[in-house]
Every structure is written in structure tokens, then in C-alpha cells.
Amino acid sequence: MTTTEGRAAPEPASPTTPEPVPTSAAALRSRSLRRHRRPITLGVTLLSTHQLCEALVPVAIGLTIDLAVATGDITALLWCVAGLILLFTCLALAYRTGARLTLGVVEREAHLLRLESAHRVLHPRGQRSGLRSGELLSVATSDAEQAATYARAWAVGIAQVTAIVVTTIVLLTINIPLGIGVLLGLPLMLLLLRVPAARIARRTETKQATAARATAMATDLVGGLRVLMGIGARHNASLRYGQASDHALTASVGAAASNGVYKGLVTAAGAVFLACVAGTAGWMALRGHLTVGELVIVVGLAQFLAEPVQGLGMVGQMFAIARASARRLVRLLTAPDAVTPGELSLPEPLSERVPLVELREVGHRTLEGVDLTLRPGEFLGVLATDPRDAEALVDLLAGRAADARGTTLIAGVPLPDLDLVSLRGTVLVEEHGSHLFEGTLRSNLTTDTDTGTDLDDERLLTALDAAAAGELVTGHPDGLDRPVTDRAANLSGGQRQRVALARALAAAPPALVLHDPTTAVDAVTEEAIAQGTAALRVAHGGGTLAIASSPALLARADRVLVLREGRVCAEGTHTRLAEDDTYYREAVLR
Incomplete structure (x- = not known):
């Protein structure tokens, strides 16, 4: 049985290679990584190479000062300049290619999630997700795009961790107490930043839900506009949509406020951390424990370290948003069928003696x-x-x-x-x-x-x-x-x-x-x-x-x-x- 929108159609094939439907947001995110593992692996490698080269820039400058500038050795200076050119070339190419690969993964995954959502919505068996047309549209578009960013968040996160690890190793090589301080300070700071990240996830999910409800109501009102005009109910309909829109606005402002506070905390934490490392290194240079080149390396690395620290903070925000959208996608994809058919087929033609x-x-x-x-x-x-x-x-x-x-x-x-x-x-x-x-x-x-x-x-x-x-x-x-x-x-x-x-x-x-x-x-x-x-x-x-x-x-x-x-x-x-x-x-x- 069916409506005239799709009669006697065979069950459509899945738009991708058949895979078990993810039953949780975590399973959906893991599947995203699994089915794009090759480009993600290459992208992670290249982005990590970029971060490695970024971390080596202050090291190269410090070595140039100690080996060439301080000694006046022209040959050493030429070798150092050539090394810097090679370093910046690798840095630029690695980022360009790695970013293209990971962004391509996001676009492909978003496309696959949109297809999967549309396939579930249009399946002949139907679905009982409890979502209205506008909400389904929001899930299949906005949530699919945001859930797909999980793969890039992983790639960027690993690259930022690579930068921090390389920086810490270099600092440990220069001065063990200084390196240990960085090694202990960073995890503590990131741990504290997880608290507001959880709030972002909750507010983002609320924002998506209220926006979807407002979209659903707008879709219904546009579809029934002539009827509303005919019965003189435009004013009441406008009031109802205004209330739904106000709720969506309040939720969006709340989510934006949480994001803003989080970004401010990440920036402030990175600045404080940089000041502590630079101050400690300066004090050690005055005491004669560091050379001029080593001081430049430490200050340069400390300044560079603010970037991956802030990047990890943004990665936490990306993870929170992706988790919220993944939960809404899973609600649609795991919704029970509206129709549960059996396995028997009817003969053709049908018997005229048997009631239809x-x-x-x-x-x-x-x-x-x-x-x-x-x-x-x-x-x-x-x-x-x-x-x-x-x-x-x-x-x-x-x-x-x-x-x-x-x-x-x-x-x-x-x-x-x-x-x-x-x-x-x-x-x-x-x-x-x-x-x-x-x-x-x-x-x-x-x-x-x-x-x-x-x-x-x-x-x-x-x-x-x-x-x-x-x-x-x-x-x-x-x-x-x-x-x-x-x-x-x-x-x-x-x-x-x-x-x-x-x-x-x-x-x-x-x-x-x-x-x-x-x-x-x-x-x-x-x-x-x-x-x-x-x-x-x-x-x-x-x-x-x-x-x-x-x-x-x-x-x-x-x-x-x-x-x-x-x-x-x-x-x-x-x-x-x-x-x-x-x-x-x-x-x-x-």
C-alpha cells in the first residue's frame, strides 16, 4: 500500500556501500573516520608535518643566531638561510595539501550523510522519528554538515598535538625543568577547558532543535497560507511563528554567548601560558642558563605554542557541535519503520474471486x-x-x-x-x-x-x-x-x-x-x-x-x-x- 507520491516502488538501494546503521552518536562519528581513513590519514600526516615545520621555525632562527650571527660565519649563515627556505616551502605545501584533503573529507561525509538522511526519509517503509518536515530538512542539511566536521576536528586536533609534542621535546632538550613545566601545564589547562565545552554541546543541541521547530512551523504556514488567509487566521499564525522564532533566537544567542566565552577563555589561557613560559625563560637567560639563541628559541616556541593551544580549544568546540548534530542524525536514522512488511508476494494477475x-x-x-x-x-x-x-x-x-x-x-x-x-x-x-x-x-x-x-x-x-x-x-x-x-x-x-x-x-x-x-x-x-x-x-x-x-x-x-x-x-x-x-x-x- 502506498500514497500516489510513490507507488509500488522497490526498496531503494542505499546510496553508499551497505553498512550497519549507527545506533549512537559515537558510532556515527567512528564510522565517519573509518570510511574516510585513507584521506584522513594522509591529511593528518601533512597537517602534522606543517605543525612540525611551524615549531621548527623558531628553532631554526635560534640556531642561526648561535651558529652564524654570533660567530660571524658567512658559510653557516648561507646554509641556515637555505634551510629556512626549504623549511618554509615544506610548511606551505604541507598545509595546502593537508587542508584540501581534510576539507574534502568533510564535504564528502556531509554529502553521504545528506544522502543517508534523505534515503531514510523517502524510504517506502516510512519512519517514525516524530520530526516534522521542517525538522527533517534541518537534520538533513545543517546537522549533516556539522556532524561531518568531526573528521576534520580529529585531523586538526592530532596536528595541534603534534605541534605541542615537538615543542615540548625541544624545550626539554634545551632545559629539562622548563620542558616539564610546559608538559604539566598544558594538560591541566585543556582539562579545565572541557567544562565550558560540555555547556556548548548542550546549548548547540538546544539551538538546533528550536531552529528546526521554527523551520517546520514556517514550512507548514507557507504551505497553508491560502487557507489561513481564507479563514482569517493569519494574525494568530503569525503570533505562533513569532513565539517559535523568539525561542530559536534565545537559544541561538545563548549558544553564541557560550561560544564567545569559550573562545575568550581559550585566548586568555593561551596568553597567560605564553607569559609564564616567556618570563621563566627570560629569568633563566639572565642567570646564564640559556644562550641568546636558546632564549629566542624558547620565546618563539612559547609564542608559537599559543596557536596549537587555541587550536585545541577550537577543536573541543568543533567536537561539541558535531556530537550534538550527530545525536539528531542518529534519532532520524534509527527511527522505527512506519510500515513493517512481511516476505510473501502476491500472484499476478490477482484472482477475481478473492476480495482485494x-x-x-x-x-x-x-x-x-x-x-x-x-x-x-x-x-x-x-x-x-x-x-x-x-x-x-x-x-x-x-x-x-x-x-x-x-x-x-x-x-x-x-x-x-x-x-x-x-x-x-x-x-x-x-x-x-x-x-x-x-x-x-x-x-x-x-x-x-x-x-x-x-x-x-x-x-x-x-x-x-x-x-x-x-x-x-x-x-x-x-x-x-x-x-x-x-x-x-x-x-x-x-x-x-x-x-x-x-x-x-x-x-x-x-x-x-x-x-x-x-x-x-x-x-x-x-x-x-x-x-x-x-x-x-x-x-x-x-x-x-x-x-x-x-x-x-x-x-x-x-x-x-x-x-x-x-x-x-x-x-x-x-x-x-x-x-x-x-x-x-x-x-x-x-
């Missing part, structure tokens, strides 16, 4: 003990006076009711036992809230994904005529190639509803479920739709179940079931029920 859909004492949400049978070629109407009953029945027939009670048979096979292709290829649900997509009228009508080919023009035009939407083609110079903007904003509500119905009719499924397909059209158009839909479905030989209160549709039905308080309380033709059942007559003919 059969419900036996089925209960789901507000439904209780519902019996329903849809046979091949039958037009069955269902009047649900409570919208909750209609929605529960749609969920049940769309395969989204894993907790349903009773027995649901599709072509004689229990629904939980059917594989996904058979499930979606037999019953197509045209929901009341169907969507159209940016493209053309033709691309929105073409749903024959079983064969991967487009439907022919004659079949599409026939479906449009049956849905009373033929004027969309005849009244436009581009015909079926008429442009459709995002969310079909260039079509009216009635036109969008009729195109969605035409899409379902063109698909010609064995069983078609319609949920209020004529609520946005006038009475004359409604009559034309009812007549055209019934005639086309008879021609196709498929079964049709119309969940509606439209007298025009119900009048075309072979039988009508009346759902009241979650149960079938009456059954008969539209004419007989309208004559004999007061409740039905008041509900339909009011």
Missing part, C-alpha cells in the same frame, strides 16, 4: 470491530461522520497501523505477511492531503515506477478528464508540460486536488482508496469528478473505496457503509440509505 481488501473485526484507534470487503470491480463508499474514524481507516489501509487488532487481508493474504512491493502495488491510497512537486504537470502525473517508464500521454489525458482537470492541459500552451511551481503554488486548491486525483487514476492500481477527493471543488465539478472516476475505474476493472461525505460520489457507489462511533452501523445503496436512514440522510444531504 477484507477487514474482519478490525480495531485501530477510534475504530472497533469493523468488517469491510472490497471486491474487484466494486465501487464501495464509506461515510465516516467522525473525521477521526476516517483518518484511522486511511492509516489502516495505508499500512501505517502496526498495532491494529483483528484481521486485515490483502488479496486473501494477511497484511503483516506481505512484502513491501506487493503491499504497495495492490492498494494505493490517495490521501486528502496529497502533495504536488515542482516540475511539470506530466512529472506530477507519472507514477508508473514499477517499470521505470513514463505513462503515455493518452493515459494521462484520460485520467485528467476523469478528474475534471482536462482544462489544465487544453487551456495552457505547454499542455502536459505546463510548469508546476514548488508545492504547486501556481495552481488553486481545487486544481491541486484534481491533479492529485488524476495521478491516482492514471496509476490504475487494483485497489484505489480515495479520502475526500472533492472537498475543494464546486457541486458541478464534484458531479463531473464522481461520474468520470466511477467510469474510469470500471474500465480499469479495479476496486475503489471512497471515504467521503459527497452525495455525488456515494451515489455512484455499489454499496455504502456508514461508520458511526467507530463501528459499521448501516449498509446499503445510497438511494436506500437516503430514504430509510435518517442519520445518513442528515449527514449526506444536509
Whole structure:
């Protein structure tokens, strides 16, 4: 079973080499490192080489002073200058190549995470993450990009540690007490900086969540703008969005404040550390424990050391942000399936003696003990006076009711036992809230994904005529190639509803479920739709179940079931029920 957005499609292949879905943020981050290990390893090597060369610059200058400048040896000076040129050449090339490799890893990983997120969202089985459309968009874009920075954070972090280790070794070589002081002071400072890093992670996660909710609300409001204008609810909607936006702003400001304080602490800590090392080295030079060249080396290394210290602080911030985004990604990727299919396939063609859909004492949400049978070629109407009953029945027939009670048979096979292709290829649900997509009228009508080919023009035009939407083609110079903007904003509500119905009719499924397909059209158009839909479905030989209160549709039905308080309380033709059942007559003919 499916909606018209994707009918009877085989399960799509994963965009990358099949891997177990990470069940935690830590597993997601580890996988990022594992699947890019070669470029990351090379990038780490080159960035570490760059930091090594950076650390050796003050060493080379100090040695030049002691070996060439202090002695006046021109030959030694020339060798030192040549060494400095070679050192700076290696420094520049190593950084350029290493940065390109690691940034490339970030872009590739972000791309893979976006594909994986989109694959999960668009999977035929669906997902129950509890995230709305705008939140899903935020996770698949912003969170994917930020989670991907984990790989670069590792590369940069290792390079900064390399710089600190080399600096410490050189300092230990020059003066052991001075080197030990640096060796003990740095870990203590980094340990203290972990406290604000945890706060950054929490505030970043809150910021991402509130921003996603605001995006989701904005998406919903834009999609329903015409309805809001029609019922005069723009002011209330604006107030609600303003509140959501204020929450997102507050969270963003809080996260930015934490980041600012953290950066300030890192800078201040690095400056204090530099002052301590430089002061100690100066005192030792005055006492004669260091030469002039060694003093230059120590002060230069201490000054250089501020860079990797600050870099490690920023790496901690990158790790915190990546962890927060990874948690949101894992929530989506590990969300349970909305539909859990079995392994049985239906034979082709289906037997005409077996009902297409059969419900036996089925209960789901507000439904209780519902019996329903849809046979091949039958037009069955269902009047649900409570919208909750209609929605529960749609969920049940769309395969989204894993907790349903009773027995649901599709072509004689229990629904939980059917594989996904058979499930979606037999019953197509045209929901009341169907969507159209940016493209053309033709691309929105073409749903024959079983064969991967487009439907022919004659079949599409026939479906449009049956849905009373033929004027969309005849009244436009581009015909079926008429442009459709995002969310079909260039079509009216009635036109969008009729195109969605035409899409379902063109698909010609064995069983078609319609949920209020004529609520946005006038009475004359409604009559034309009812007549055209019934005639086309008879021609196709498929079964049709119309969940509606439209007298025009119900009048075309072979039988009508009346759902009241979650149960079938009456059954008969539209004419007989309208004559004999007061409740039905008041509900339909009011």
C-alpha cells in the first residue's frame, strides 16, 4: 500500500556501500573516520608535518643566531638561510595539501550523510522519528554538515598535538625543568577547558532543535497560507511563528554567548601560558642558563605554542557541535519503520474471486470491530461522520497501523505477511492531503515506477478528464508540460486536488482508496469528478473505496457503509440509505 507520491516502488538501494546503521552518536562519528581513513590519514600526516615545520621555525632562527650571527660565519649563515627556505616551502605545501584533503573529507561525509538522511526519509517503509518536515530538512542539511566536521576536528586536533609534542621535546632538550613545566601545564589547562565545552554541546543541541521547530512551523504556514488567509487566521499564525522564532533566537544567542566565552577563555589561557613560559625563560637567560639563541628559541616556541593551544580549544568546540548534530542524525536514522512488511508476494494477475481488501473485526484507534470487503470491480463508499474514524481507516489501509487488532487481508493474504512491493502495488491510497512537486504537470502525473517508464500521454489525458482537470492541459500552451511551481503554488486548491486525483487514476492500481477527493471543488465539478472516476475505474476493472461525505460520489457507489462511533452501523445503496436512514440522510444531504 502506498500514497500516489510513490507507488509500488522497490526498496531503494542505499546510496553508499551497505553498512550497519549507527545506533549512537559515537558510532556515527567512528564510522565517519573509518570510511574516510585513507584521506584522513594522509591529511593528518601533512597537517602534522606543517605543525612540525611551524615549531621548527623558531628553532631554526635560534640556531642561526648561535651558529652564524654570533660567530660571524658567512658559510653557516648561507646554509641556515637555505634551510629556512626549504623549511618554509615544506610548511606551505604541507598545509595546502593537508587542508584540501581534510576539507574534502568533510564535504564528502556531509554529502553521504545528506544522502543517508534523505534515503531514510523517502524510504517506502516510512519512519517514525516524530520530526516534522521542517525538522527533517534541518537534520538533513545543517546537522549533516556539522556532524561531518568531526573528521576534520580529529585531523586538526592530532596536528595541534603534534605541534605541542615537538615543542615540548625541544624545550626539554634545551632545559629539562622548563620542558616539564610546559608538559604539566598544558594538560591541566585543556582539562579545565572541557567544562565550558560540555555547556556548548548542550546549548548547540538546544539551538538546533528550536531552529528546526521554527523551520517546520514556517514550512507548514507557507504551505497553508491560502487557507489561513481564507479563514482569517493569519494574525494568530503569525503570533505562533513569532513565539517559535523568539525561542530559536534565545537559544541561538545563548549558544553564541557560550561560544564567545569559550573562545575568550581559550585566548586568555593561551596568553597567560605564553607569559609564564616567556618570563621563566627570560629569568633563566639572565642567570646564564640559556644562550641568546636558546632564549629566542624558547620565546618563539612559547609564542608559537599559543596557536596549537587555541587550536585545541577550537577543536573541543568543533567536537561539541558535531556530537550534538550527530545525536539528531542518529534519532532520524534509527527511527522505527512506519510500515513493517512481511516476505510473501502476491500472484499476478490477482484472482477475481478473492476480495482485494477484507477487514474482519478490525480495531485501530477510534475504530472497533469493523468488517469491510472490497471486491474487484466494486465501487464501495464509506461515510465516516467522525473525521477521526476516517483518518484511522486511511492509516489502516495505508499500512501505517502496526498495532491494529483483528484481521486485515490483502488479496486473501494477511497484511503483516506481505512484502513491501506487493503491499504497495495492490492498494494505493490517495490521501486528502496529497502533495504536488515542482516540475511539470506530466512529472506530477507519472507514477508508473514499477517499470521505470513514463505513462503515455493518452493515459494521462484520460485520467485528467476523469478528474475534471482536462482544462489544465487544453487551456495552457505547454499542455502536459505546463510548469508546476514548488508545492504547486501556481495552481488553486481545487486544481491541486484534481491533479492529485488524476495521478491516482492514471496509476490504475487494483485497489484505489480515495479520502475526500472533492472537498475543494464546486457541486458541478464534484458531479463531473464522481461520474468520470466511477467510469474510469470500471474500465480499469479495479476496486475503489471512497471515504467521503459527497452525495455525488456515494451515489455512484455499489454499496455504502456508514461508520458511526467507530463501528459499521448501516449498509446499503445510497438511494436506500437516503430514504430509510435518517442519520445518513442528515449527514449526506444536509
